[in-house]
Amino acid sequence: MNPLISLIGAPTDIGAGSRGSSMGPEALRVAGIVPVLQGHGLEVIDRGNLTGPANPWQPPTEGYRHLNEVVAWNEAVHAAMHAELQLGRLPILLGGDHCLGIGSISAVARHCREAGKKLRVLWLDAHADFNTNTLTPSGNIHGMPVACLCGYGPPELCAIGGTVPAISPKVVRQIGIRSVDPGEKRLVHAAGLDVFDMRFIDEMGMRHTMELALATIDANTHLHVSFDVDFLDADIAPGVGTTVKGGPTYREAQLCMEMIADTGRLASLDVMELNPALDVRNGTAIVAVDLIESLFGKSTLMRA
Numbered sequence: 001m002n003p004l005i006s007l008i009g010a011p012t013d014i015g016a017g018s019r020g021s022s023m024g025p026e027a028l029r030v031a032g033i034v035p036v037l038q039g040h041g042l043e044v045i046d047r048g049n050l051t052g053p054a055n056p057w058q059p060p061t062e063g064y065r066h067l068n069e070v071v072a073w074n075e076a077v078h079a080a081m082h083a084e085l086q087l088g089r090l091p092i093l094l095g096g097d098h099c100l101g102i103g104s105i106s107a108v109a110r111h112c113r114e115a116g117k118k119l120r121v122l123w124l125d126a127h128a129d130f131n132t133n134t135l136t137p138s139g140n141i142h143g144m145p146v147a148c149l150c151g152y153g154p155p156e157l158c159a160i161g162g163t164v165p166a167i168s169p170k171v172v173r174q175i176g177i178r179s180v181d182p183g184e185k186r187l188v189h190a191a192g193l194d195v196f197d198m199r200f201i202d203e204m205g206m207r208h209t210m211e212l213a214l215a216t217i218d219a220n221t222h223l224h225v226s227f228d229v230d231f232l233d234a235d236i237a238p239g240v241g242t243t244v245k246g247g248p249t250y251r252e253a254q255l256c257m258e259m260i261a262d263t264g265r266l267a268s269l270d271v272m273e274l275n276p277a278l279d280v281r282n283g284t285a286i287v288a289v290d291l292i293e294s295l296f297g298k299s300t301l302m303r304a
Contacts, residue, residue: 003090003267005042007033008080009049013275014069015099015142018241019057020277024285025049025094027239027276031285033094033292040297047084050076063133064154070099070141071156077103078110078160085111085268092292095272097241098129101145101226104270106161108224109149117222119167122213122260123174125228126244128188128195135183142273143184146172150191169193173213175256176201176231179244198246206252210259223265225295228272229288236287239279250287257294258301266295 009025029046037044052073056066064070077093077100084091085107093104105121112119123129123146131143132152141148141157148157150172151165158164169191177197180188188195196209217223234243236250248256260266271292274285290298 002042004088005037005044006084006089006091007044007046007094008077008084008091009094010073010077010096010100011049012052012055012073012100013097014053014055014066014073015140016097016241016273017138017140017142018275019055020275021095021097021241021273022055023276024096024274027274027279027282027285028094028271028289031282031289033289036289036293037296040293042296047080050080052076060139063136063139064141065139066141067154067156074100074103074157074160078107081107081268082110090266091268093270095270095274097142098125098226098228098272099141099145101129101270101272102148102157103160104268105149105224105226106166108222108268109166110161110163112222113163118220119171120217120221120223121167121172122223122225123172124176124225124231124256125174126176126179126230126247127228127242128174128177128180128184128193130188130191130193131181131184132187135181135187137181146193147187152187152191175209175213176248178246201248201252206248206255207259210256214259214263217263217265221265222267223260223263224268225260225266226270226272229274229284232287237284239275239284240273241275241278242273253291254294254300257291258299261295261297261299269295
């Protein structure tokens, strides 16, 4: 049965180090995300945009930039994502910066607890996003969401889902990582996070990487994908605030998405950090929508 899709826009760059990802939801709409998904026989409802506080663009306080505003946005995201999951729909969060993953994934984790489901999170990103206020060089909370979800962060963010930690590091598989701060790297190892970095992908290939990342998923698994557009190589996706060279190629990314689709278990999705202010003719949004289409059925497979 085809899933019922709900789009939720979260137009904010509250946790980021550069302005512009607040325009990401509209860029994805302009790139045709609704008709593209409808073209696969999916019912799509666009719930419009959430609202929250404006970006005050202030320096860090005790290692956090805009903590109160980040909490407000994530509470709104949590409520919206959880409501769609309760309706039996597949929510797609259109970001916005990646700090919003706290609200999104805490909602998914809460839903899994209520429904008796296992959770698997695929974190597609150039960055581990496992900083804390004592480790961060910038104070930007978009570098902290995985840490907060795993209980390493301020109580206001860690407790949004009603349980601390919201998730165990054991449910996360990080893919495409290639930029990690030194202190952050130590914390990632201490927490026991499964990381398939670009060195691993270069040596073992995307197919083997995804086989490992998707291993043990079954019919009782809720698969959540948190897709930071900077996961992609900067040459094909310049429209992000924190480009890092040496990411997956277009074909590697397509294979990644197709193998996720092959599981039939995708149940929620974040699309984060698209920054039209840094893009060229909305090209990064078009590539992102193309890859999202692969998550929902577009395939390059010719053999029967």
